[in-house]
Amino acid sequence: MKKQDYEILYVDFDVDPNDPAMLFAQAAFQLTEPFWLTWLCSCLRIKPHHSTVAAPKAVSKLLALARLRPLLVILKEPQLLASPEHSTLAAMLRSFLHNQSMSSPMPIKTLFIGSDEHLMKQLFNQYDEPFYLSAHVQSLAVMAEGC
Secondary structure (H helix, E strand, O other), X not given: XXXXXXXXXXXXXXXXXXXXXXXXXXXHHHHHOOHHHHHHHHHOOOOOOOHHHHHHHXXXXXXXXXXXXXXXXXXXOHHHHHOHHHHHXXXXXXXXXXXXXXXXXXXXXXXXXXXXXXXXXXXXXXXXXXXXXXXXXXXXXXXXXXX
C-alpha cells in the first residue's frame, strides 16, 4: 500500500478568542473546498455562515475528507476552549477528535500547542475539562531532551 501524505488542518484560536468556532470552520473550509472557491470567497470577503452552524458542517466535511486521506489536526492555543462560552465547540471537537477518529478508515492525528503550560495541563488533566485524558501533555523542555 502506498504511503499517503497527511492533509493538515491548522487552527490558531488566538487569532480571534471570541469566536473559535468560526476560526475552526474557516480552517476546515480552506482545507476541504477547492482552491478556487476559497480564493474567490476570500477576495469577496465571504465568510461561512454563523459559527454555530458552520462548525458542525466543518466537522462533517472533515470526516468525509478523513475517509479518503489521513488528517493531522493542529490546534494552537486550545486552552481558550476551556471557557464556558466555548463548551459546545469543545465538546464537538472532543467528539470529532476522539470518537469519530476511531471509526475513520484513515488516521486522524492531533497536535495541541499552547503557550500557557498551566492551562494546557488543566485542559487535559482535570476531570471537568473538555479534553480530559484525551492527550499526553509534554512541555517543550521535555521534548527537546529527547532530540
